[in-house]
Amino acid sequence: MTETVPRPTLEAVAALAGVSRATASRVVNGGDGVREPLVERVRRAVEELGYVPNQAARSLVTRRHDAVAVVVAEPETRVFADPFFALQLRGISKELTAHDNQLVLLLTEGRDDHARVGRYLAGGHVDGALVFSLHLDDPLPGLIRRAGVPTVFGGRPGWNDGERGDVVYVDSDNRGGARDAVRHLVGLGRGRVAHITGPLDQTSAADRLDGYRDVMADADPRLIVPGDFTPAGGERAMRTLLDHCPDVDAVFAANDLTAAGALRVLREQGRRVPDDVAVIGFDDMLPVAEQTDPPLTTVRQDIEGMGGLMARLLLRGHGDRVTAQAAGEVAGAGAAEEAGGGPSGVVLPTTLVRRASA
Amino acid sequence: MTETVPRPTLEAVAALAGVSRATASRVVNGGDGVREPLVERVRRAVEELGYVPNQAARSLVTRRHDAVAVVVAEPETRVFADPFFALQLRGISKELTAHDNQLVLLLTEGRDDHARVGRYLAGGHVDGALVFSLHLDDPLPGLIRRAGVPTVFGGRPGWNDGERGDVVYVDSDNRGGARDAVRHLVGLGRGRVAHITGPLDQTSAADRLDGYRDVMADADPRLIVPGDFTPAGGERAMRTLLDHCPDVDAVFAANDLTAAGALRVLREQGRRVPDDVAVIGFDDMLPVAEQTDPPLTTVRQDIEGMGGLMARLLLRGHGDRVTAQAAGEVAGAGAAEEAGGGPSGVVLPTTLVRRASA
DNA sequence: TTGAAAGCGCTAACAT
């Protein structure tokens, strides 16, 4: 990996253009306060030599890196099962690219890796971090806080508010979306609306359950069955449901994958969808929701948009800590900002997408 | 993103330990040639101050970055549809982490981005690159070659050999795997074995088709139907197949997703699997292959292993260009090395996994 | 074995 041909330095550019290194630097960094003829000459020299600034040298003096870490905890879980993560990554990448920032990906597998990530973030290699997939007891937030790196979390963090409140996150309106879904089911005249939950140690799953409860305040507890965001979990849950409550006439599944599993069992058991049982999912994961039989009515969230927003929030916090106020400003219309103490975040709206299953 | 507390420098460590900066540096970098008592003192000082080396300063002098770029072209395509990409990424990440390298992710969306990637790679920000998802006419290889960055490609590149042969890639034995699958079908006594292809501008799809042809040299051409690696494509193809060749009794699908689509149509049309029609997929994408009805017999490839191998190949090329020879050595048992001119690569073996569909 | 000193390539005061 040796550099075969030594790359040209600013010095070389300056020499060729017949100016000082300082002037050459100014031109390379935008050219403010340099007169046109010189700018032109430097530009030409840059072109001719194929000059590319040495980022290491630049960082050494500016103490900036134009790089952001994306930390994904426990990729074994959900991350690799559905395209969720990939879509967020795409949103992030687009935004970072637009601002000339690099994306440093940090995947962690269990506890040991957390220390490594902490060290890396503390090492001042990046200007900020985007952090995903935190569970309730995750030690990462603490490490990150100590590292002193500006951070935006993906999804509402689940830890206690004891951690003090200057935590910024971006999330979908899981609770509101769930409410919409369940209301739709009720509006269809369904009286026995069940819910297959996600893993409740993730806030997204917990929030969706809360949304269900908002509408079905006094539902039969047997109508709430645990799932795990996978099709297999959805199948299991649906079997349990059919067993305990054969009169169920609607199911709100915590995500599309779960709904897909439930649909399979319903068909297998000869229940017609939506005639006998109406089904709604969550996510609007296209490859899933459009492929099911029948196509899935579901709650859409703008996953790619979430990623982009996270990046924007982080970048705009430049030179400062990322604050909830800034978050609100950047998020713009459609997003709701949480009030009061505790973690503060930007919550993106969801929309119900009607297909054939409900 | 201001540095609130100035991080301790090597200077500070040296001072606290009562040694010169040079000695402190030696200890931090392994401690060779420094006597034990001093090593100990420096270590303690590092600990006490929470010293972390400034990577920018280090890179400036060493001209190394301990960072590798992962370039993924056209994420809109396959990349986000199945967990393939995520698994490779995981394999890469593990390997890089084990060697204290960082992973810089470069996602591209179309032509404009290629220039950006080229510039980045040419900028000497990373020690090497891992490149994925190249299509036949991709301009990226040229840019990369010019950038002079050591590179390993994921999957056999499809461009002409005119580009000269010192290209290293890692791939699965797509052709051999396909042969195994089709032979298995034939061994089951099936005489009308069809193939639903992938997008043939990707070498993986082309190679699988070649493997099919190796066994079914004089098959009815109508038994070969184009697909696109998606379930929808698989459905379409299966319908066409049933239309044109109602007597088909086996299908080798180019990947599991395609097979899943085909299975759906078969069930819908009342054909029993595997009794009437046997089906084999490719990939052994667990969440897909185990969830289908019936569970899918398929060709397994070690996706995560491919990623890891790519990273190992690149890292071991350290200080030198990555060569096919090195590739062979690193790959070890089970891998076949391509001989002769043209792109040279390491080909990982596949295995047939029998489930219920064939 | 250890230390002194010379840069790596760049930006940012400060002078002019």
Add this chain to the structure above:
DNA sequence: ATGTTAGCGCTTTCAA
């Protein structure tokens, strides 16, 4: 508006 100069924090000769 442009040039001069002093580092940024580190590794690496070279001397001792």
